[in-house]
């Protein structure tokens with residue numbers, strides 16, 4: 001699973017991604033900005049297409065990894081899988097740094 005990265009600093013809290021995710025994988029925080037329920041994301045990517053400010057990217061196309069987490073788990077059952085995914089993002093981050 002590729003999943004998505006959310007650039008919360010760019011988000012204008014329009015709510016479109018939350019409405020359009022067919023898996024209910026995005027929930028609003030107290031500011032109305034989306035948080036990804038990581039284990040519910042099934043790579044539909046509807047959120048990317050509806051975002052008016054390009055605040056969501058496929059993980060493979062992320063330019064940078066946000067410092068503050070943009071995800072949560074809905075069940076601890078997926079913790080190991082999430083850690084593995086985060087590890088793969090770090091490698092990607094290193095590659096981006098190497099290229100720049």
Ligand code: SF4
Nearest residue numbers: 011012014015017051
């Ligand atoms: S669609 Fe984009 S701008 Fe709107 S809430 Fe989602 S991430 Fe934020």
